[in-house]
Amino acid sequence: MSSLLRVPAPAKLNLFLHVVGQRPDGYHLLQSVFTFIELYDYLDFTVRSDGVIERQGQTLEGLTAENDLIIRAARLLQHHTGTTLGVSIQCEKHIPAGAGLGGGSSNAATTLMALNRLWGTGLNRQQLMDLGLQLGADVPVFIFGRSAFAEGVGEHLQAVPVPDLYYVLLKPAVSVPTPTIFRDKGLTRDSKPIIITDFTGYQTQPDADYHQSVAMFGSNVLEPVACKYAAEINDLLLSLQKRKLHARMTGSGSCLFIAFCDKETATRQSIQLCGTILHEQPMVQKSPDIQVVKGLHTHPQYNWLTEFGD
Structure with missing residues (x-):
């Protein structure tokens, strides 16, 4: 070897x-x-x-x-x-x-x-x-x-x-199988198509707050279906909304994220959430895992490959 x-x-x-x-x-x-x-x-x-x-x-x-x-x-x-x-x-x-x-x-x-x-x-x-x-x-x-x-x-x-952002990740102690979500009859399958400039234009409005503009563009249509199958996801989202924190589920879940412009704000918010969120969710037997991560613009191995057609 x-x-x-x-x-x-x-x-x-x-x-x-x-x-x-x-x-x-x-x-x-x-x-x-x-x-x-x-x-x-x-x-x-x-x-x-x-x-x-x-x-x-x-x-x-x-x-x-x-x-x-x-x-x-x-x-x-x-x-x-x-x-x-x-x-x-x-x-x-x-x-x-x-x-x-x-x-x-x-x-x-x-x-x-x-x-x-x-x-x-x-x-x-x-x-x-x-x-x-x-x-x-x-x-x-x-x-x-x-x-x-x-x-x-x-x-x-x-x-x-995508702007430089830090994300608070919140992973509930639950998962919903992806096929279950995509098979659900309540899944929205006819979202109005957008073009790439819809996203880039929205996040660069003159007075836009990146925390809001990136996290609030569009929606994740899988999120309400996941909430139907997992009360932990739904309860966590409601708890965050009470704090006026806009959280979104990634993919088919169950992890939620909140975007912030700087590490200090993200870290402070994550500490506050760790201290209080279980108290507000009496149905949850295990508190969600919470951590702060930095966004990446490129994959660590991006330069290992030649470009298209080379």
Whole structure:
């Protein structure tokens, strides 16, 4: 074995998420703005010469090789390129599962980017994005590597400016399966489509407060459906609204976020929330995990890939 590499895989936030239609095959057509945050899983890769792909160390309970996105990503790249090399992979988890933070998709994307480098397979960004889409709709944005306006099932991406922000993350001790949310008959599937300038124009209005303008653009139409299945999410949102804090769910949840312009304000607010929020939520047996993270404009491995068509 040789060529050990340790790589961070960042979490993502959906600043808004609209469903604008549904394809005949059942896939939902989305519009969203993705941005990355400084909350990472860490993946260790050790190249093998025998072609074996294996996952070492702790894995999520019940996770098999067939549904492990890390293993599937490695096998997909190996099969696509015909390389005879293999890899041993360990993952140190910090991004909570079932949170809408994209940990699994990020791990898959990081695996593709890291092994493309370690195995010397030489695929460019677009080629890796096309492979990533076979693993999941959120995988391509991590390979795209910039804050992005997303359309289609999430594969049509355009870079979009997002201001420097800090986010208070609040993760309730509950999750709702993504398929359950998308199957729900109450899900709004006909949001009015927007164009990218709607978002960029809204956040740069002359007197706009970035805390409000970024966090309040549009909505996450999955949020009310998640609240229907998980009272903890609904109660947490109501508690934050009482404080006049505009919180939003990311992805299919259950994590909520609040945007702030500076670290000091975000930290002060997180401390206040840690001290009082459980008291206001008598139904909740376990208080939500609360932390402050910084937004990222680009993925840590962005410069590892050549651009489209190179």
